[in-house]
Amino acid sequence: MGDSLDDWFKQEVIPHELALKRFILRIWRRPDDVHDVLQETYAKVYQAALTSRPRAPKAFLFTTVHHLVADRLRRERVVSIDAVADLESLNVSIDEISEERRVSARQELKVLAEAIDRLPTRCRQVLWLRRVEALPIKVIAERLGIEVVTVDKHLMRARRLLAAYLSAPDTSGTKTSEGASSTIDDGNTSEQSRD
Amino acid sequence: MMAIQVNSREIEAAADAWLHRKDVGPWDRTAEAAFEHWINESPRHRVAYLRLESAWDRAERLTALRRPDGEVPVKGSLFCAADRAAGSAGVLESPECLVGCTEREPEDLSVVSVSPVEGSTRRVHVGRRAIAASIVLIAMAAAFWWTQPRGMTYSTAVGAVELVPIADGSTVTLNTATKVHIALTEKSRSIDLERGEALFEVAKDPHRPFVVLAGHKWIVAVGTKFSVRRDGDDVQVVVTEGTVRIEGDRGTSAVHRELAHAGTIARARDGDVVLTPVSLSTAEDSLSWRRGILVFRDTKLQEAVAELNRYNDVQIRIDDEAAGRLSIAGEVRSTNVNTFVRLVERAYHLHADREGGVIVLRPLRHDEGT
Numbered sequence: 001m002g003d004s005l006d007d008w009f010k011q012e013v014i015p016h017e018l019a020l021k022r023f024i025l026r027i028w029r030r031p032d033d034v035h036d037v038l039q040e041t042y043a044k045v046y047q048a049a050l051t052s053r054p055r056a057p058k059a060f061l062f063t064t065v066h067h068l069v070a071d072r073l074r075r076e077r078v079v080s081i082d083a084v085a086d087l088e089s090l091n092v093s094i095d096e097i098s099e100e101r102r103v104s105a106r107q108e109l110k111v112l113a114e115a116i117d118r119l120p121t122r123c124r125q126v127l128w129l130r131r132v133e134a135l136p137i138k139v140i141a142e143r144l145g146i147e148v149v150t151v152d153k154h155l156m157r158a159r160r161l162l163a164a165y166l167s168a169p170d171t172s173g174t175k176t177s178e179g180a181s182s183t184i185d186d187g188n189t190s191e192q193s194r195d
Numbered sequence: 196m197m198a199i200q201v202n203s204r205e206i207e208a209a210a211d212a213w214l215h216r217k218d219v220g221p222w223d224r225t226a227e228a229a230f231e232h233w234i235n236e237s238p239r240h241r242v243a244y245l246r247l248e249s250a251w252d253r254a255e256r257l258t259a260l261r262r263p264d265g266e267v268p269v270k271g272s273l274f275c276a277a278d279r280a281a282g283s284a285g286v287l288e289s290p291e292c293l294v295g296c297t298e299r300e301p302e303d304l305s306v307v308s309v310s311p312v313e314g315s316t317r318r319v320h321v322g323r324r325a326i327a328a329s330i331v332l333i334a335m336a337a338a339f340w341w342t343q344p345r346g347m348t349y350s351t352a353v354g355a356v357e358l359v360p361i362a363d364g365s366t367v368t369l370n371t372a373t374k375v376h377i378a379l380t381e382k383s384r385s386i387d388l389e390r391g392e393a394l395f396e397v398a399k400d401p402h403r404p405f406v407v408l409a410g411h412k413w414i415v416a417v418g419t420k421f422s423v424r425r426d427g428d429d430v431q432v433v434v435t436e437g438t439v440r441i442e443g444d445r446g447t448s449a450v451h452r453e454l455a456h457a458g459t460i461a462r463a464r465d466g467d468v469v470l471t472p473v474s475l476s477t478a479e480d481s482l483s484w485r486r487g488i489l490v491f492r493d494t495k496l497q498e499a500v501a502e503l504n505r506y507n508d509v510q511i512r513i514d515d516e517a518a519g520r521l522s523i524a525g526e527v528r529s530t531n532v533n534t535f536v537r538l539v540e541r542a543y544h545l546h547a548d549r550e551g552g553v554i555v556l557r558p559l560r561h562d563e564g565t
Binding site: 006009010014017035036038039040042043044045046047070073074105108109112113116117121124125127128129130131132133136137152155156159160162163166 | 202203204206207208211212214215218219237238239241242243245246247248249250251252253254255256257258259260261265267268270271273541542543544
């Protein structure tokens with residue numbers, strides 16, 4: 001059962017990661033926490049699917065993250081009403097969030113090419129030689145003139161970064177506007193700097 | 196569920212190490228057993244692993260872009276290679292795919308959507324009209340000024356904010372439910388804050404001291420910006436520019452004199468004046484009411500509610516002491532009671548009952564919450 005559920009998870013859940021990350025950023029607003037919220041959400045979804053697989057995985061995924069963030073907000077010592085406002089206003093808009101689900105083979109290649117081009121040079125080389133050329137680590141080390149353990153390190157880092165980049169918009173420098181002041185007005189937020 | 200506190204990055208690193216070991220070896224039964232143990236330990240382990248494996252699987256497609264000479268392609272050369280590879284393999288799915296090789300969807304990660312807030316705009320317009328009207332009034336008053344030092348009275352309704360220019364070039368901004376009496380003479384500028392809160396932006400005039408009377412306190416300013424708030428005999432002064440002198444007590448022999456500089460909040464009560472230095476941004480936060488906004492920074496819910504109640508006829512009451520002590524942070528439109536109540540309900544698991552002109556917040560039973 002493990003394997004088929006794992007496959008289901010890879011096919012039905014993980015492809016929504018980009019949309020999910022955007023959603024988390026909008027309702028939670030702490031870029032540093034996105035990784036953790038994402039993992040916890042995945043874990044909850046996986047666990048729920050052990051008993052029965054949700055029929056609408058995407059909706060289930062977003063409902064799960066929604067509850068999870070609401071829970072975290074409640075546990076916060078200082079509740080940010082701005083965040084609650086966002087959470088509330090997004091309550092009904094899950095379906096409006098765009099996501100790149102079924103992409104063409106060409107698009108998929110482009111996404112991959114873009115992602116690996118964002119890798120640091122060494123990570124990119126090592127990943128290419130291992131994944132595309134299927135060279136043994138030792139050979140890669142010799143070819144690049146570096147230690148085997150260094151190849152290991154670069155390769156592992158490349159795998160993590162690849163997973164992140166494949167589901168990230170090209171915004172390595174983007175931060176959420178943490179400093180921006182937002183104002184609640186029946187679900188609309190607005191920036192105010194009038195004097 | 197796992198009750199232990201976990202670090203998602205550490206779990207990912209562990210998942211990464213397993214994936215690496217599986218990929219490059221050595222992989223035997225012992226490794227397999229250890230891996231099975233690890234991945235079954237927590238759903239977090241499993242999903243972290245599946246996520247990395249999924250990305251790694253996807254990367255296999257890159258073999259379509261493999262160079263015949265076995266070299267690593269240079270950065271940036273892959274996009275067009277990707278186009279060619281896909282094109283020649285006939286997997287082109289729609290004609291649109293031909294255009295915009297490097298074009299990307301604009302990524303919208305912005306959290307705050309900027310949209311005009313009608314209420315505040317209207318408020319400002321009303322303010323401007325009030326200013327225009329006041330200027331006429333002031334001009335008329337100025338004619339009487341030297342002979343009639345009686346002055347003028349201004350007041351605001353609950354929830355209103357109004358700017359009143361004075362003939363000497365100073366301005367007074369009245370906050371909600373406020374009443375002031377302004378009297379100018381040859382030798383003095385005197386403002387009696389009968390109730391409420393006002394911000395004073397004082398034009399320099401060394402020959403005519405600018406004095407605000409608030410209950411038993413006199414606040415004397417010299418070319419400065421400060422607000423005075425009065426709740427009965429409790430007076431709070433926030434200085435955002437220059438210096439003010441707080442003197443008391445009117446009608447008694449005891450005379451206190453305290454100097455408050457920019458970035459100070461002074462609270463006067465029962466003849467005592469307590470000065471608290473604050474950052475200028477905190478001082479400015481306390482003036483956010485001019486924009487129709489209330490700013491809370493780690494404020495007790497009880498205090499936030501009391502503050503909001505000043506601006507609205509509909510009053511909120513918290514029927515739970517513990518809930519009143521919870522902290523809140525954020526900004527709310529001062530007249531937007533319904534939104535505030537809805538958000539607080541959600542954030543604190545409270546339930547709001549409307550009882551006449553009062554909204555009572557009570558704790559939700561545990562099993563009622565989601």
